[in-house]
Amino acid sequence: xxxxxxxxxxxxxxxxxxxxxxxxxxxxxxxxxxxxxxxxxxxxxxxxxxxxxxxxxxxxxxxxxxxxxxxxxxxxxxxxxxxxxxxxxxxxxxxxxxxxxxxxxxxxxxxxxxxxxxxxxxxxxxxxxxxxxxxxxxxxxxxxxxxxxxxxxxxxxxxxxxxxxxxxxxxxxxxxxxxxxxxxxxxxxxxxxxxxxxxxxxxxxxxxxxxxxxxxxxxxxxx
Amino acid sequence: xxxxxxxxxxxxxxxxxxxxxxxxxxxxxxxxxxxxxxxxxxxxxxxxxxxxxxxxxxxxxxxxxxxxxxxxxxxxxxxxxxxxxxxxxxxxxxxxxxxxxxxxxxxxxxxxxxxxxxxxxxxxxxxxxxxxxxxxxxxxxxxxxxxxxxxxxxxxxxxxxxxxxxxxxxxxxxxxxxxxxxxxxxxxxxxxxxxxxxxxxxxxxxxxxxxxxxxxxxxxxxx
Numbered sequence: 450x451x452x453x454x455x456x457x458x459x460x461x462x463x464x465x466x467x468x469x470x471x472x473x474x475x476x477x478x479x480x481x482x483x484x485x486x487x488x489x490x491x492x493x494x495x496x497x498x499x500x501x502x503x504x505x506x507x508x509x510x511x512x513x514x515x516x517x518x519x520x521x522x523x524x525x526x527x528x529x530x531x532x533x534x535x536x537x538x539x540x541x542x543x544x545x546x547x548x549x550x551x552x553x554x555x556x557x558x559x560x561x562x563x564x565x566x567x568x569x570x571x572x573x574x575x576x577x578x579x580x581x582x583x584x585x586x587x588x589x590x591x592x593x594x595x596x597x598x599x600x601x602x603x604x605x606x607x608x609x610x611x612x613x614x615x616x617x618x619x620x621x622x623x624x625x626x627x628x629x630x631x632x633x634x635x636x637x638x639x640x641x642x643x644x645x646x647x648x649x650x651x652x653x654x655x656x657x658x659x660x661x662x663x664x665x666x667x668x669x670x671x672x
Numbered sequence: 673x674x675x676x677x678x679x680x681x682x683x684x685x686x687x688x689x690x691x692x693x694x695x696x697x698x699x700x701x702x703x704x705x706x707x708x709x710x711x712x713x714x715x716x717x718x719x720x721x722x723x724x725x726x727x728x729x730x731x732x733x734x735x736x737x738x739x740x741x742x743x744x745x746x747x748x749x750x751x752x753x754x755x756x757x758x759x760x761x762x763x764x765x766x767x768x769x770x771x772x773x774x775x776x777x778x779x780x781x782x783x784x785x786x787x788x789x790x791x792x793x794x795x796x797x798x799x800x801x802x803x804x805x806x807x808x809x810x811x812x813x814x815x816x817x818x819x820x821x822x823x824x825x826x827x828x829x830x831x832x833x834x835x836x837x838x839x840x841x842x843x844x845x846x847x848x849x850x851x852x853x854x855x856x857x858x859x860x861x862x863x864x865x866x867x868x869x870x871x872x873x874x875x876x877x878x879x880x881x882x883x884x885x886x887x888x889x890x891x892x893x894x895x
Contacts, residue, residue: 450673453764486764491740494757497819504727504767517714533803534717541676541709542801544727546769548811578765580756585816586825588771593808596720602809 452576453486456505459622459651460572463509466634476625477552480564480577487561495564496554500583503569505545506576507538515541522636523601534596547571548583605631609665617669622651630657630664676709677800679728682845682874684796686732689857699848700775703787703800710784718787719777723806726792728768729799730761738764745859746824757819770794771806828854829887840892845874853880853887 458478460466480503482488495501518529519537532540549566556562564580595602608630618626634648645667647656656668681701683689703726705711718724741752742760755763776788787803818825831853841849857871868890870879879891 451764486738488738488740490752491754491756493741493752493754494819495754497817497822498757499815499817500813502769504765504769515709515711517711518716529713529716531714531716531718533714534721534805536804536807540802541674542727544802546725546727546804548813579763579767581759581769582757582819582821583813583816584759584818584821585814586818586821589812589814589816590723590771590806591808591812591814592722593806593812594720594722595807595809596717596805598805598807598809599720 450506450578451485452483452506453579454480454482454577456503456569456571456573456575456577457481458569458571458573459625461651462649463572466570466572474550474568475628476569477565477567478549478569478571479560480566480580481560482562489556489562492554492562492564495551495582498551498582500548501551501564501566502579502581502583502588503545503547503549503566503571503577504579504581505547505571506578507540507543507545508575509538509572512539521597522633523604524597526636530597544578545571545575548588604633606633606659606662606664607631609663611666614666614669617671618653619651622653626650626653626655630655630666633659633664635659673729673801674708675706675729675799676802677703677705679726679792679794679796679798679800680704681792681794681796682848683794684874685872686795689793689795697773697791698851699792700788700790701772701792701794702783703789703803704783705785712779712785715777715785715787718774718805721774721805723771724774724787724789725802725804725806725811726768726770726772726789726794726800727802727804728770728794729801730763730766730768731798732761732795735762744820746827747820749859753820767801768794768798771811827856829856829882829885830854832886832888834889837889837892840894841876842874845876849873849876849878853878853889856882856887858882 456478519532519535519539520526521535549568553565608627645656645658652672654670657664657666679701742755742762743749744758772789772792778786831850868879868881875895877893880887880889
């Protein structure tokens with residue numbers, strides 16, 4: 450498998466990345482092709498598509514051996530489901546699949562032609578194996594039944610982000626950040642309101658705790 | 673990349689496979705896990721999903737080197753588009769992506785637990801790298817704009833299948849076969865009404881010609 454491109458964005462560490470693509474419509478990423486694939490002709494016609502598929506490597510989630518079951522964070526982290534019934538990164542082949550919205554095709558001096566997309570749930574630097582156009586007549590099944598994922602899809606936390614802390618964050622990144630926090634970036638639902646979690650986003654280290662359904666930001670450090 | 677499963681169905685050769693998944697709702701395939709991944713627990717919860725993603729290898733479409741453009745058959749075979757703007761098999765990594773409908777989960781004596789799916793546009797024996805649940809709230813974009821694919825998506829041939837020839841085909845396979853022919857299995861649109869094409873489906877060798885928008889079956893041989 451050849452790396453054709455890498456994603457560039459503000460997700461600097463795994464903790465805090467939304468668990469599904471599309472959650473962050475406002476969140477932009479840049480797809481930068483590797484020098485070998487930096488050929489503008491390879492993108493001819495892509496401007497006609499509103500959405501793309503990215504097939505990529507779960508580069509931060511490698512595990513030795515095959516574990517037939519995983520514990521989805523959205524089920525509280527203590528219930529096991531078959532790996533093929535989940536989108537967990539811990540699968541026989543660490544391949545991720547995300548649909549993104551294509552916003553712009555930019556010719557740059559340093560990086561050749563890059564794609565600007567929104568909604569990518571990929572860590573900065575993630576290797577991309579393939580980019581395909583999204584074809585609604587075969588890829589879209591709005592009425593698909595989605596098992597246990599259907600039961601938890603509306604799950605969001607309330608977010609209390611004190612004004613003096615929010616003021617430290619670049620205005621253009623506030624909406625994405627609050628949406629990320631509401632999505633509950635904890636690895637599992639640990640009933641421990643005293644625990645302080647930290648995660649990195651763009652140039653910020655955000656500290657927070659969660660009690661019941663309320664996430665409270667306790668600190669914002671600028672790196 | 674590890675092969676986790678192989679597809680089993682009536683598509684015995686590449687010529688004649690529909691160009692996109694989902695076209696053949698009536699056409700069933702069986703997903704047979706490799707012995708190492710033949711573990712029923714790995715499927716726990718999958719019964720709750722109506723659709724799955726298959727990520728698989730274009731095992732019959734390997735080419736040396738990177739060609740930035742391809743000629744999509746649906747554009748007549750003589751217009752070049754960027755490879756990343758198409759679902760062509762001739763891409764840097766020969767990875768295919770297909771959504772299928774999950775019909776049944778069967779415990780078998782010989783092959784362990786197998787998945788019965790419909791709509792798979794994969795050749796018999798194709799290696800499968802991953803199976804993921806289809807999540808409508810992130811994967812479904814019914815209003816996605818689909819570039820040149822939108823312009824050609826309604827394309828179908830009229831099919832003239834003489835009754836005495838159709839009688840040779842198993843009744844359960846007739847509908848799929850006619851639908852496959854309407855989808856125009858020719859590699860490109862060659863304006864040559866005299867040319868006879870042949871393709872294999874299940875136990876049959878179907879011969880046909882195409883003139884203007886009419887495909888006429890000229891022979892059915894049973895293997």
